[in-house]
Amino acid sequence: MDDTPSDWFVRxxxxxxxxxxxxxxxxxxxSADVADIQHDTYIRVYEAAVKERPRSPKSFLFxxxxxxxxxxxxxxxxxxxxxxxxxxxxxxxxxxxxxxRRISARQQLMRMTAxxxxxxxxxxxxxxxxxVEGLAxxxxxxxxxxxxxxxxxxxxxxxxLLAEYFYGDTGARSEDGEMGSENEASHGQ
Amino acid sequence: xxxWVPRMKPRMDSREQIEETAAAWIFxxxxxxxxxxxxxxxxxxxxxxxxxxxxxxxxxxxxxxxxRLKAVGAGIPPGKVPSPxxxxxxxFFGAKPMEGQLAAASPSRPxxxxxxxxxxxxxxxxxxxxxxxxHWFPNGSxxxxxxxxxxxxPMRDGSKVTLNTNSQVRVxxxxxxxxxxxxxxxxxxxxxxxxxxxxxxxxxxxRVIAVGTQFSVRxxxxxxxxxxxxxxxxxxxxxxxAARVPLAEVGAGGVARVGSSGVLVQKKxxxxxxxxLSWRSGFLVFRETPLSDAVxxxxxxxxxxxxxxxxxxxxxxxxxxxRSNNIVAFxxxxxxxxxxxxxxxxxxxxxxxx
Numbered sequence: 001m002d003d004t005p006s007d008w009f010v011r012x013x014x015x016x017x018x019x020x021x022x023x024x025x026x027x028x029x030x031s032a033d034v035a036d037i038q039h040d041t042y043i044r045v046y047e048a049a050v051k052e053r054p055r056s057p058k059s060f061l062f063x064x065x066x067x068x069x070x071x072x073x074x075x076x077x078x079x080x081x082x083x084x085x086x087x088x089x090x091x092x093x094x095x096x097x098x099x100x101r102r103i104s105a106r107q108q109l110m111r112m113t114a115x116x117x118x119x120x121x122x123x124x125x126x127x128x129x130x131x132v133e134g135l136a137x138x139x140x141x142x143x144x145x146x147x148x149x150x151x152x153x154x155x156x157x158x159x160x161l162l163a164e165y166f167y168g169d170t171g172a173r174s175e176d177g178e179m180g181s182e183n184e185a186s187h188g189q
Numbered sequence: 190x191x192x193w194v195p196r197m198k199p200r201m202d203s204r205e206q207i208e209e210t211a212a213a214w215i216f217x218x219x220x221x222x223x224x225x226x227x228x229x230x231x232x233x234x235x236x237x238x239x240x241x242x243x244x245x246x247x248x249x250x251x252x253x254x255x256x257r258l259k260a261v262g263a264g265i266p267p268g269k270v271p272s273p274x275x276x277x278x279x280x281f282f283g284a285k286p287m288e289g290q291l292a293a294a295s296p297s298r299p300x301x302x303x304x305x306x307x308x309x310x311x312x313x314x315x316x317x318x319x320x321x322x323x324h325w326f327p328n329g330s331x332x333x334x335x336x337x338x339x340x341x342x343p344m345r346d347g348s349k350v351t352l353n354t355n356s357q358v359r360v361x362x363x364x365x366x367x368x369x370x371x372x373x374x375x376x377x378x379x380x381x382x383x384x385x386x387x388x389x390x391x392x393x394x395x396r397v398i399a400v401g402t403q404f405s406v407r408x409x410x411x412x413x414x415x416x417x418x419x420x421x422x423x424x425x426x427x428x429x430x431a432a433r434v435p436l437a438e439v440g441a442g443g444v445a446r447v448g449s450s451g452v453l454v455q456k457k458x459x460x461x462x463x464x465x466l467s468w469r470s471g472f473l474v475f476r477e478t479p480l481s482d483a484v485x486x487x488x489x490x491x492x493x494x495x496x497x498x499x500x501x502x503x504x505x506x507x508x509x510x511x512r513s514n515n516i517v518a519f520x521x522x523x524x525x526x527x528x529x530x531x532x533x534x535x536x537x538x539x540x541x542x543x
Contacts, residue, residue, distance in 0.1 A: 004526065006242065006246055014246075014247060039204045039244075043243055046242065112257060125270045128258070128270045128271075129270070130219060130220065131255040131256045132259050136222075137220040152213070155216045156213060160248060162251045162252060163250075163251035
């Protein structure tokens, strides 16, 4: 069936973000780079998928991240024995048995609720009014008694934080609402 | 009217800047002020680099999913943003229904006069003395949703009714029966066990009876479709007691179509039957679905109506999960994925083979 690279990316790659983030944070010495490495990894994975969809999306995602880190380490002349060893020994199996995307709609909704609950109060109001009540820009501004420009700013923050908390490893961790709950620890061993 | 368009610098290397711009597009697209020119500019921006596209996909996907908070927030009155605690303990997640929640779901019961309440108090007293069941509101309380709506209504007996788009029910609880009339649309019922008080749904001249189970009833004129995900239900004509002959017993995974011409029961796997009920989380799930059926489904949830102009389009099959109220995304997908052209004409979206 017709499946665009974008659909594929949202369905097969994004649900692994939490696991990927934890993995990057564990092996890469500087956690400030993690978001950028993840971003670059996504770009490469997407561009590869346009040509041909990888058969094991999760393995491909982690392998791509590993290559990028190796490149980066060489470029930055990071001579960390630990890191190079880590990167070298990562030809481990990344199981595709329990893809996180199989979590139920209910669990996804719990995770979304937890993510939504973590964003700052003002943002939260704007997001709720737009997403749940379907209010227009002007109506939100009127109800909160703030300028339209302020509504926008809050919405932008909200949009970014929702994605961060919903997909990312810094995201909410509810007991069964977590996407990256499988044994991704093995990726680093 | 003032207009703004997200900034489009030719080169924007930093991830933060890209996120900022992507967020601006996403917000602009959803607050209503969105034109064909905007759509074109967004397409250009997305084509500029893979970085743009992946950032957009990531932010947009989470943002679109946030609309499903509607299901969690069902029962929270409009105009109120629930606190984190209120949401976490929403009845959606299985907490006990809170006191007053039934009222909060805004039943459209007419206002009563003071005389009425005095009469009501008097009749309660009278009825208590006689120890009989009295229908205070013979027709029950009515609840409805607009097109695109989704509403969960906790009932006092612990059962829950979830209303799909453009639907209306009337609920009457008595000592001998829990009675719901589906006047329009589709509803999913999670029935609290109470063997002494059957749960009866009437729709289009049929009665669907359950004791403790989960099932949905969808009505199109006088035809109904019953999907059972747990337990069993019985379907019988809604006529006088003596003349009632059960038409069918439907177990978990069963889908019954009942019309004037008869009953058709189809046995499905339970997960497959649940696909039919994905609307409860705001999604439509299509598996090898003819495009004509998919379009008819979408049209139930949206004021804008998609019209397939060519018969050969209707026969195409599609797969996928879609947000039921994002008809724009659905149409965009058709446009990108198939050889079709799309023309907007008022609230009609005309789709033709290219």
